[in-house]
Structures are given as C-alpha cells and as structure tokens.
Amino acid sequence: MLNNFPRIYSLSTIGIKQHFNADYLFHPYRTDFSGESGSGKSMIADMIQLILVGSSEFKSATDGNKKRDVKGMLLGTKGNSTSRGYIFLNIEIKPKQYISIGAYIEGTSNMADMFIIQNGYDWEELTNLTTPILAKDLIINNKIETLKNLCEKFEIANMKSFKRKSYHQILFNNDILSLDLTKNETLKTFASILRSFSRGKGFKIESENLKKFLFGDDEQNIILEKYKEEVNNINNDFHEHKRYLAEINLINEKWNLLEDALTKSNNYKTIYTKYLNKRFNFWNTLQKKAITEKEKNTKNLDETNLELQFIENLILKLDIKELEELLDTKERIIEFNEKNELEYDIENKFLEVKQFKLNVEKVKKWLKINDEDLEKVKDWFFTQKKENNAKNKLEEFNDYLTNEEIVTDFETSYWLKDFDNAQEKFSIEIDKLEKEINEQEALSKFSDINNPESLLRWATENLKFPISYEIESILIYFQKYGRVKPSEENSKRYIPEPEELFNKVNDNIKEISEKGFWLNLDGVHEFVECSKNRVLDIDNPKELINSIVEFKDKVNSKLQNLNSQIETKRELKETLFQFSNLKEHVKLYGRKDELSEFKIHIDLEDITEDSFNNLLNDYKREKKIEKKYDELKDRYQKHLNKKNTLDNYTKRVKQLESDFFDEDSNVDDSIIESRIVDSKEQLLEQEKNFEKKQIDVFQKKYSKHINDKSKLIGLRYDTLESRKDLLVIKKEKEDHISVSEEELDETNRMNVDLFKSTIKFNNEAEEFTNPDEGGNNSLKYKADSVKSDYKAYLRLITKDSPYDDSVSIGQLANYLLPTVFPTSKVNEDLINNNIADRLNKLTKDIQEIGSRKVEILGDIFNQVYKVYTGYLTKINEINSYLKKKNKGITGGNRASLSYKKSVHYPENWLSSFRKQLNNQMNYTGLFSDLREEIDINKMMIKAFQKLGGSAKVEPEDLMDPKSYFDLDFHLKLDNDEINSGSNGQTYTANALLCLARISLIEEKDVGLKIMPIDEAEGLGSNYDMLHELAEEEKYQIVTMAIETAGEITDDGQYIYIMNENNLADMENFVPPLGIFSDEVFEDINEYINRVAKNG
Structure with missing residues (x-):
C-alpha cells in the first residue's frame, strides 16, 4: 500500500441528489466512478471541491443546462420544509486514524457551513478518530438535523462548525492541507487547480x-506592507517635509507680497508728501490773495452805498414834486366839472348814424360789382348763399363717406352714376352674384369628393372614365339641387338616386351647341350649359386628386371673391341710405369739383337775409342819413375835446395815486399832504450823511438827470446791481478765505494721520496750480491712485486677518512671515537678508x-x-x-x-x-x-x-x-x-x-494530494502518463468517466459503476455497483460497513 498519508479514506453524502445517503471508500491510489451522463459522477469532484475549498470560491467544474450552485446539490423536499444535506470526507491521517471534515448545506442559501469531527476537545491540535464516520452516524432518529442541533446531539465524537478561515487554518496547522487557504489568493488558486484537474475549466493561460x-499577490503584499511600514516610520519626516516646503512656498509667495507692499509704500509716501506740500502751498497762497482782494472790495462797496443814497435822495425830491402835482390836479378836476357840462347822449347818436353811413357805402360797393343793378345785387346775394349752403352740405356728406370708408366704393357705384336707376341695377347685380355664388357653391360641393352629396364622388364610384363633356356638364348642373330632400316650405328639386338620372342619359341629350344642350327629363326639356372647366376626361379616377384639388382651390377662391363683392355692395347700400336726403347729396357730389372751388364773398360770410334787407333799406335812406351825420359831427367833436381834457386829468390822478398809494383811488387830500411832509423830513435827514465835497461830486455827475425820474430809477437799478455784484464778490472772497482755511486744516490733518506730522510746510512758498484739479492728470489723482493701490494691496493680502489697510510694514511682515519675523519690530533694510537665511536653512532640512x-x-x-x-x-x-x-x-x-x-x-x-x-x-x-x-x-x-x-x-x-x-x-x-x-x-x-x-x-511536504479527473477516457494515453506521475508524487486520483479509463488492475483501484437516479427517491434509489480490487459488491454498504467496523 502507498505511504501517501494523509489521504481521503471515504466520501459520505446525506440528502444529496443522485447520491442520497451514501458512503464511498477511496482507494489510496485510484478511485474510478463510471456511468452514463446524469448518473451523478461529476458531482463527486464538486463535493470534494466544496469540502476542501468552501462555498465562497466554489464553482462547479461541469457545465449544465443551468448554473450549478451549492444548494442545487440538495434533494428536493415535499411541502414547505427546508431541504438539508451533509457531505464529508474521512481523512486517514495515519493507518486506522481519521479526522472527518465536511460541509452542511441548507436549501435557503448557497453558503455552506464547514465542520470538523475529532476525538478530542482541543481544536488547535486535533485528536484522531479510531474509526471513520459514516453517513448513518450523522442521521439521528431518521432525521437530518441542522448543523447546530447535530453538533449538540452527536455522541460518537466531538463535532464543531467553523467559519471558513478558521476551518482552513486548523486543517493547515494539522497537516491535512498542504496549502494555507486562509490566504485569499491561495484559496482562489487551489480552487482553480481542483476545477482544472476536473475538467480543465476556469484555467486561463493569458x-x-x-x-x-x-x-x-502575497510577495507583492509583503513588499507593499513593508513600504507602508517604512513610510509610516518616517511619517513625521513627511509632515516636516510638507511643512518645510509649505513654509518655503509661503515665504516665496509672501516675500513677493511683502516686497511689493514695501515698494508701494515707499512710492505712496513719496508722491503723497509731494501732493500735501503743493496742496498746503496752493491754499495758503489762495487765502492770502483772497484777504487782499476782500479789503479792496470793502472800500468799493462803501463808495457805492453812498452814491446809491444820493440817487435815492434825487428820486425822493421828484416824488415830493409829483405828490404836490397830485394835489394840484385834483383841484383842477373839481374846477373843470363846475364850469363844463358834457352831452353824454351825443356820442351814441353820432355812432349810430355813422354805422348807417357805413352800411350805405357797403351797398354801393355791391352795386358797383353788379352793374349798378339792385336786383342783380339781390340775385347775387341769394346765389352766393345758396352755393355756400350746397358746399357745406357736400362737405358734410363727404365727411360721412370718408368716416365710413366707402368713398372708393361709392364713386365706382351706380348710386353716383345713375341714382334714379341704381336700385334696379343693384337688384340685377345682386341676383347675378347670388346665381354665380350658387353655381360656385355647387361646384365646390361637386369637387369635394369627401362630401356624400358630391355627384363627383358618385361618378368616381359608378361611372366609367373618361366621362364625356355632356355628362360632366350634367353632373355639375344638377349638383346645385343636392341629394337630400328639402323641406316642403323650401321645396325644390333634388336627386336622391343619381342612377335614375344618368341611366341612358345620352339618349336624352338633344340639340348640342357651343353653349350647351337640351336634356329631356321625361318630356320636360331643360337647357344645360356646358361646363367651363373640364376635369373628368381622364382614364383613371385616381388621377383626379391633383387636378380636382387645383379645381377646388380655384372654385373656392372665386366663391370667396363673389361673397366679398356681394357683401361690399350690400354694405354700401345700407350705409348710404342711413344718410338723410341721400338723393340731394348724391347730386351735390356730382358737382364736387365745382363746389370745392366756390368761395363766398367776404362781405356775405356772416350776413343773414334780414341783415341784408336792413342794409338795402339804409341805402334807400341815403340822403337823410347824410344830413343827420353832418348835423351831429361838430357837436360830437366839441364833446370829445372836453371829454379828453377831463380824461387826461383823471388818468394823471389815477397814475399818481397808483404810484404812491398802491393803486388806491380817490385818496384823501390829507393823506397826500401827510406823505409830502414825511418825505421832506426824510430827505432832510438823509442829506446830513453827505459832506459838501461829496455832494458837489455827485451833483456834477448827475446834473443832466436831476429832473428825469425814470432815468434816475434806472441809475438806481444799475447802482443796486453794482452793489449786488460787490456783495457777491465780498461773499466770494469770504468763502475763499473760509474754504482755504478748511483745506489748510484738512491738509494738516492728513499730515498728522498719514505721516505723524513729519512733513514741515513752508508758509512762504507760493503755488498757483491746484493739485486737486486736472481730473486723471492731477497730482491728487496720482497720489490717491498710488494710495488706493497701496491700501487695496494691503486689504488683499490682509484679507481674513486681524489687520486692515492701516497695517504697518512691520505688522505685515510679522503677519505674512511669522517664522522669519516673530515680532512687528522689523528693520526694513534687513528684510531680504532675514528671509534668505531662513530659506537656506529650510532647503538643507528638506x-x-x-x-x-x-x-x-x-x-x-x-x-x-x-x-x-x-x-x-x-x-x-x-x-x-x-x-x-x-x-x-x-x-x-x-x-x-x-x-x-x-x-x-x-x-x-x-x-x-x-x-x-x-x-x-x-x-x-x-x-x-x-x-x-x-x-x-x-x-x-x-x-x-x-x-x-x-x-x-x-x-x-x-x-x-x-x-x-x-x-x-x-x-x-x-x-x-x-x-x-x-x-x-x-x-x-x-x-x-x-x-x-x-x-x-x-506546498509543504505533508497534506492531502488529490487529483479529480472528469471524462478521463478522453485523455487517451495522456491519462497513463498522469497516472504514473500521480503515483510517483503520491497523489490520489479520482476519475469520472462513462467507461473506466486506462487498464483495470486487481488491487490498484476501486471502481463504482453508477446508476441513473435522476428521478429516484429513497425507496427506489439504486446504489452503485462497487468493485474493490478483486471483489465485486452490489450492496457497497455491506462492504463499507464491514471495512469500517474492522478499522
């Protein structure tokens, strides 16, 4: 047996699709899963990946009809219960010593929970199990518990769930995994390797x-972390560097500001000092000059006042003389009235007869222009009046026509040309226009193919094109009757069914001529005029659209014109007949040019017929009027002379009373006498102010005008104006002195405020040019501009600071560059040296x-x-x-x-x-x-x-x-x-x-080495190479293929032949056939339980 520990001993599933609750023993060297597609063999690789990698980086290595996710591995459940499942591996650490690792899946999430089963309680260093854990061990009371409940109820060994990173850390520390999968990049790489082994999926070779x-990225991350650590270590240097650079930038920036401020300050002080000196000298010079001129003006004013007094004395003497004249004239009037009695009625009598005489002269003038014939004069008068009256009526009528804006229409109408027959012609014109309008309305309706009453529409749907000239004329002719039945009150013909009219219509057409033809309507012959516009002589009715639109536009245009004409004519008649005596005024309008030239004789403009008759009567009394006129003429002249004398006295009295007593009349004599006494006393008092020498001078100067009061009044006025001018000059000089004083005070104040009184003014220096004048060219403008520029610059650079534009250079230096100038006491000559020294030090530090x-x-x-x-x-x-x-x-x-x-x-x-x-x-x-x-x-x-x-x-x-x-x-x-x-x-x-x-x-030396290969038979002889390589490097091979890949050996592999269980449930699930070296088992659980029991 290969010594390739740790290795996978078995894979178990609970509640998993196509595998249900199963256990699969793995051969230490090679385990094959074979079967048709859909038998669940590819899921073996996915389950191994999920257990070793976790759900965060899990991706199925197999392509399916839909995305294969974690919860997609679970069997479905009936009802609303949540599906659950477990997959886990028994890792054989040493012979017959195991650790179980796996994943718990719930149907509500794609996140799997990882767990470990061991024999001890120390989860840092695991204690091996002596027997492997099988699927049945995790099923309690035939129920799949949640992971939390299972960990609490599991009694065979110690079971605990872990977060993914803790899970991987424990497996790495206990040499189960050869790679540290707590590192994200390593985890992703390992997952990619497993998928690549399975089917080569997700492996990119760019x-x-x-x-x-x-x-x-681990090495890069280590370098980056070291870099960050080093940077943090010199973080203070960074801040110092930034601070030094910031200070250098600040110095460079503020140095320029400070230099500019210093330059502007010196420039401002120089120009403003010059300005203040000139300003003081100018106003000082002006003040001295104004004082001198004021003294001279005062002397002239005293002399003028004395001369004015002398003139007023002369006028007062004349006033006394005129008051005495007033008394004398009033006495004369009394005497005149006592000696003379006036004939006041003679004046009226004479004026009356004089008017009669003028009337006679006027008639004589008229006789002269009328052949000395009095009858002709009468005819002339009445003719003039009659023509003038006609002209006035014409003007009234013409104004009416103009205001109603019908002059042009009236002048072109029959009402002016032939008023007596105009009504008859008007009716004929209106009938003609109405007939044409009816015809055009019929044509408009005819040309409107969208109108159901249009015979053209009926023709396009029922007649064969082209349509003959006669048929087209009939269509247009009968369009005016329409197709709708009229009311009985307004009964006329209509055409409900055009087919009845046009059925064999050609047989009913008779006597065709250029103007039209006769149509036989069941024995009644009706003349139909030929249509003036042909539009239906075309083969295809669809071609009508453009021509009929043009035709309809012409018809509508003509219809609009006809309606306009008839409306104009009716409105003209209605407006004309609203004027009274129309016929008379129309006749006068016919004489418009003649009457406009007529102008009545000027003597007759305002004379009525009665006045005219009176004038003729006076003419007939000519001799009596002449005699009476001569009798009254002398008497009237004598009366007039007396009256003029008395009027002159009266006018003089009124004039003098008005002059002296504010237009009062009949002033009592005692008042006048009192005024004379007062005036003489006043004159005597005023003459005391003059010395004899002065009187002689003035007497000689005004000797020619002593008795000319109007001249003296004029001279008084002139002297008063001269006095007024002198007073103005006096006020002007006083104002100059006052203004000069104020300006000098202001100049001294500016010297104090701006320069602390350091400027010493020269009281003897003269200046005749005002430095404030000259607009933009003045010294003041230049000084203020320099000052404003300097102050504006100070405001700009001290914005958001505690200073304003009154800041000193020292304060400014301290504010702008506090690190160079810690106080406001600054030697302006050393500013540049101090800044340069600071910059050198900062540069070395940087x-x-x-x-x-x-x-x-x-x-x-x-x-x-x-x-x-x-x-x-x-x-x-x-x-x-x-x-x-x-x-x-x-x-x-x-x-x-x-x-x-x-x-x-x-x-x-x-x-x-x-x-x-x-x-x-x-x-x-x-x-x-x-x-x-x-x-x-x-x-x-x-x-x-x-x-x-x-x-x-x-x-x-x-x-x-x-x-x-x-x-x-x-x-x-x-x-x-x-x-x-x-x-x-x-x-x-x-x-x-x-x-x-x-x-x-x-990879470190110890840890699982697993190579899952899907579709292994497709590798051909390459599989044998990988097979040998895996054996050499101690890898466990897990193959998934339809047919077992490579040669089958007696003891070098386990083989599972999978059955199709896509639609199976727990009752009809068919477990795979197991071949364990030289033994074959239909019930693999029998073999697995036996082996597991024996350890």
Whole structure:
C-alpha cells in the first residue's frame, strides 16, 4: 500500500441528489466512478471541491443546462420544509486514524457551513478518530438535523462548525492541507487547480492570469506592507517635509507680497508728501490773495452805498414834486366839472348814424360789382348763399363717406352714376352674384369628393372614365339641387338616386351647341350649359386628386371673391341710405369739383337775409342819413375835446395815486399832504450823511438827470446791481478765505494721520496750480491712485486677518512671515537678508528628509528585484519540470513555460536605480531632483520615468515583482514549434502546470494530494502518463468517466459503476455497483460497513 498519508479514506453524502445517503471508500491510489451522463459522477469532484475549498470560491467544474450552485446539490423536499444535506470526507491521517471534515448545506442559501469531527476537545491540535464516520452516524432518529442541533446531539465524537478561515487554518496547522487557504489568493488558486484537474475549466493561460495563478499577490503584499511600514516610520519626516516646503512656498509667495507692499509704500509716501506740500502751498497762497482782494472790495462797496443814497435822495425830491402835482390836479378836476357840462347822449347818436353811413357805402360797393343793378345785387346775394349752403352740405356728406370708408366704393357705384336707376341695377347685380355664388357653391360641393352629396364622388364610384363633356356638364348642373330632400316650405328639386338620372342619359341629350344642350327629363326639356372647366376626361379616377384639388382651390377662391363683392355692395347700400336726403347729396357730389372751388364773398360770410334787407333799406335812406351825420359831427367833436381834457386829468390822478398809494383811488387830500411832509423830513435827514465835497461830486455827475425820474430809477437799478455784484464778490472772497482755511486744516490733518506730522510746510512758498484739479492728470489723482493701490494691496493680502489697510510694514511682515519675523519690530533694510537665511536653512532640512526617502525606495526596490529574480528562477524550474521525460504528452508534445521581460516595466530601471543607490549618488543627478519631492509615491514614479519608464504608471505596479515580466505557456513539439493541441493534450498540459505549481512553489511536504479527473477516457494515453506521475508524487486520483479509463488492475483501484437516479427517491434509489480490487459488491454498504467496523 502507498505511504501517501494523509489521504481521503471515504466520501459520505446525506440528502444529496443522485447520491442520497451514501458512503464511498477511496482507494489510496485510484478511485474510478463510471456511468452514463446524469448518473451523478461529476458531482463527486464538486463535493470534494466544496469540502476542501468552501462555498465562497466554489464553482462547479461541469457545465449544465443551468448554473450549478451549492444548494442545487440538495434533494428536493415535499411541502414547505427546508431541504438539508451533509457531505464529508474521512481523512486517514495515519493507518486506522481519521479526522472527518465536511460541509452542511441548507436549501435557503448557497453558503455552506464547514465542520470538523475529532476525538478530542482541543481544536488547535486535533485528536484522531479510531474509526471513520459514516453517513448513518450523522442521521439521528431518521432525521437530518441542522448543523447546530447535530453538533449538540452527536455522541460518537466531538463535532464543531467553523467559519471558513478558521476551518482552513486548523486543517493547515494539522497537516491535512498542504496549502494555507486562509490566504485569499491561495484559496482562489487551489480552487482553480481542483476545477482544472476536473475538467480543465476556469484555467486561463493569458500572461496576467498565469502570473496570478503561479505566484499570487502575497510577495507583492509583503513588499507593499513593508513600504507602508517604512513610510509610516518616517511619517513625521513627511509632515516636516510638507511643512518645510509649505513654509518655503509661503515665504516665496509672501516675500513677493511683502516686497511689493514695501515698494508701494515707499512710492505712496513719496508722491503723497509731494501732493500735501503743493496742496498746503496752493491754499495758503489762495487765502492770502483772497484777504487782499476782500479789503479792496470793502472800500468799493462803501463808495457805492453812498452814491446809491444820493440817487435815492434825487428820486425822493421828484416824488415830493409829483405828490404836490397830485394835489394840484385834483383841484383842477373839481374846477373843470363846475364850469363844463358834457352831452353824454351825443356820442351814441353820432355812432349810430355813422354805422348807417357805413352800411350805405357797403351797398354801393355791391352795386358797383353788379352793374349798378339792385336786383342783380339781390340775385347775387341769394346765389352766393345758396352755393355756400350746397358746399357745406357736400362737405358734410363727404365727411360721412370718408368716416365710413366707402368713398372708393361709392364713386365706382351706380348710386353716383345713375341714382334714379341704381336700385334696379343693384337688384340685377345682386341676383347675378347670388346665381354665380350658387353655381360656385355647387361646384365646390361637386369637387369635394369627401362630401356624400358630391355627384363627383358618385361618378368616381359608378361611372366609367373618361366621362364625356355632356355628362360632366350634367353632373355639375344638377349638383346645385343636392341629394337630400328639402323641406316642403323650401321645396325644390333634388336627386336622391343619381342612377335614375344618368341611366341612358345620352339618349336624352338633344340639340348640342357651343353653349350647351337640351336634356329631356321625361318630356320636360331643360337647357344645360356646358361646363367651363373640364376635369373628368381622364382614364383613371385616381388621377383626379391633383387636378380636382387645383379645381377646388380655384372654385373656392372665386366663391370667396363673389361673397366679398356681394357683401361690399350690400354694405354700401345700407350705409348710404342711413344718410338723410341721400338723393340731394348724391347730386351735390356730382358737382364736387365745382363746389370745392366756390368761395363766398367776404362781405356775405356772416350776413343773414334780414341783415341784408336792413342794409338795402339804409341805402334807400341815403340822403337823410347824410344830413343827420353832418348835423351831429361838430357837436360830437366839441364833446370829445372836453371829454379828453377831463380824461387826461383823471388818468394823471389815477397814475399818481397808483404810484404812491398802491393803486388806491380817490385818496384823501390829507393823506397826500401827510406823505409830502414825511418825505421832506426824510430827505432832510438823509442829506446830513453827505459832506459838501461829496455832494458837489455827485451833483456834477448827475446834473443832466436831476429832473428825469425814470432815468434816475434806472441809475438806481444799475447802482443796486453794482452793489449786488460787490456783495457777491465780498461773499466770494469770504468763502475763499473760509474754504482755504478748511483745506489748510484738512491738509494738516492728513499730515498728522498719514505721516505723524513729519512733513514741515513752508508758509512762504507760493503755488498757483491746484493739485486737486486736472481730473486723471492731477497730482491728487496720482497720489490717491498710488494710495488706493497701496491700501487695496494691503486689504488683499490682509484679507481674513486681524489687520486692515492701516497695517504697518512691520505688522505685515510679522503677519505674512511669522517664522522669519516673530515680532512687528522689523528693520526694513534687513528684510531680504532675514528671509534668505531662513530659506537656506529650510532647503538643507528638506535635502536631509529627501535622502531618507530615497533610501527607503532603495530598500523596497532591492526587495522587488530579489523577488523578481526569484520568480524567474521558479519559472525556469517549472519549465525544467515540464521538460522531464515522464512529463511527455501524446503526439510528441511537451508543456512549455517561458518568460519575457516587460516592455512597459523595463528591468533595467531597477538595475540603474539600485546602482545609483550603491554608488551613493544621493545628491547629484536623479536624486538631486527626487529629494525635492514631498510625496514618496511621486518620487518613485519620477525615478521610474527618468530612468526610461513610461509616463502612466501606479506605485503599486512598480512594487509588484510580476510587473517586470510576461509569461508564455504553450504546447511545443520536439523542434520547439508551438502546437495548439487537442482538448486532451491541452487538459494534460494544464494539469502538469497545476502539479508543478503545487509541488515547486508553495506546498509543504505533508497534506492531502488529490487529483479529480472528469471524462478521463478522453485523455487517451495522456491519462497513463498522469497516472504514473500521480503515483510517483503520491497523489490520489479520482476519475469520472462513462467507461473506466486506462487498464483495470486487481488491487490498484476501486471502481463504482453508477446508476441513473435522476428521478429516484429513497425507496427506489439504486446504489452503485462497487468493485474493490478483486471483489465485486452490489450492496457497497455491506462492504463499507464491514471495512469500517474492522478499522
């Protein structure tokens, strides 16, 4: 017997499809399961995979009609109960010493629960069983319990469930598994190997998949963990590096800000000092000048006031004189009224006779233009009035036509041309239009083939095309009657059945002419006009569509025009007859041009007939009127002279009273006398203010105007205006002095606020240009711009700080660069030196930190290179393994595994990088750049790129030893030519690679070695090679095939011949036939129980 412990002793199933509750003994070397498809033999491999791998990575190696999952292994249950099942292996650790491992499955989940059965209580170091566990041992009271209940009730040994990782850890620690399946990559690889052994499923030979399969990610993960640990160890250096770089960046950034602020400050101080000096000098000069000019203006103002007083005295003298005149004139009026009596009625009499005389002159003028014939004058008057009245009526009628917007329609109508016969013509026109409208409406209905009443529609459905000219004319003619029966009140003909009319209609057509023809309607002959538009002379009615649409559009257009015409004519008539005396006004309209030229004589415009007759009567009394006029003329003239004298006195009194007493009339004489006394006293008092010399000067100046009051008033006005101008100048100079004082105060205040009074102003300096004036060219604008620029810059750089734009350079330096300037006391001349010293120190510190990071990269990539070269060695070893004589595949083929160096991750960069490290070139070339980089990942990528690597790369890929090579796995002939191979050859090659992977890379010496091979008979002689290889390397082979593969030996294998149990239940399940070396058993349970009982 082979010494290949641990090994599978048996496989047991409970509640599993096609196997039910069964136990299968495994031969230490080879166990065969044979049978037809669907007998359950492939499930053997799936169950072994599930027990060893667990459900998380389980995938069936067999393709089926639907996806094969974990719960799909269970037998179905009746009713609503949940199906349960167990599969487990007895692992023979030593002869007759066992450990049971397995999986519990429930129909509600695809997650299997793992369990172990041992003889002890220590689950770290297992105690072996002395007898194997069989299916019947886990069935309590003929019931499949849940795993939890079973663990509590199981009494034969100790049974416990485990999470998958704990399960695998225990099996690995106790040498049952040769691989540590707690590692996810190892678990996936092992599951893939088992599936590949089974049917070669899921095995991918692309380079990345092969590298993952052979080497996994453990080495890379170790390197990454070490890298992370090293990076964490210098985490403080990272922070210091970041802080130093941040400070350098801050200094470089803020240094510029500080320098700019200092420059702007100096510029601002220089220009603003110049501005304040000029400002002080300008307002000081202006103030001095204003004081001088004010003194001169005061003298002129005093002289003007004195002159004004003299003029007012002259006016006052004239006022006294006029008041005295007022008293005198009032006395004259009294005297005049006592001596003269006026004839007030003479004026009316004279004006009346004068009007009579004017009337006579007007009639004489009319006689002159009418041949001195009074009758002609009368005819002329009435003719003028009649024509003027006609013109007014015409204008009224024309306004009406215009407002109603019917002028054009009226002028083209019969109502203007022949009003007496227009009504008759109107009726004829309307009848004609209505007839045409009826015809066009009939044509419109006729051309509407969608209208049931359309005879055209009836014709397209019932008559043969082309249709003759006469028939088409009849169709159009009778369309106006329609097919619907009219009411008796509005009775007329209709055509309910067109067939009756058109049946043998050609025989009834008589006397055809160009205009039409006669149609015999049962003895009544009716004339039918020929249609003006032919549309039915076509062979195919379907061709009517385009022509009938065009025809219908024309008909509708004409119908619309006719309706518009009839509506216009009716509206015209209705509007016209709303105007009274229409006929008279229409006749006047006929004289429109003549009357528009007529203009009534100007004398007759406002004269009525009565007035005209009165004028003629005055003409007849001409001599009497002339005599009376002469009699009254002299008397009227004398009356007029007296009246004018009295009027002049009265007007003068009113004028003087108005001038002196605010338009009061009949002022009492005592009041006037009192005013005269007061004025004389006032004059006497005012003359005391003048010296004789001054009086003489003014008397001489105004001698020509002493008695001209209006002139004196004008001179007073002029003097007042001059005085007003002087007062304005006085106010202006006072304002200048005040403004200058305010501006000087403001200048001194700015000197205090901005420069702490450091500017000393020169009181004697003169400046005549205002630095505030000149707009954008002024010194003020320039100074304010520089100041605003400086303040805005300060606000910008002190935003979100405790300072504003009043901050000093020292405060700003302390705020911007506190590490360089710890206080606000700063010597501005040493700012640059202080900053440069700080930058030098920070740069040296960064170089030291950069060197430590370069050293870490060196250590990491030494490890990467070491693992990488180790992988290449393993690849060569695997290839050597595959080249051994006993690994030959049928057809002269051998499996070949080779590597080629990666194009994207060149190996030489590792060599160059490590060489530069070994030569201690840390401060020149590559490392001179790297030490400036904060991020060690970026340092790594930058080093890779500078030494020939590609631009796009991730640090994890650079630290992955698998990145630097690619794998080729092929079948090759003896001449090294690549061969695609058959399925069996490919499967064999994959199986060999799996064996190599387990044997040469990761597996420890002890642990299960199992090779399940499905459809083994398809491998041909390759199976014999695998058979021998498995024996040599101490593998248990489990084959699944329709026929047993290879030769059958007496003691080298167990064979199970499976029966089809797809539809079987517990009662009719047919167990497999078992061949155990030289013994054959129909009831395998008998043999298995016997063997198990004997240990």
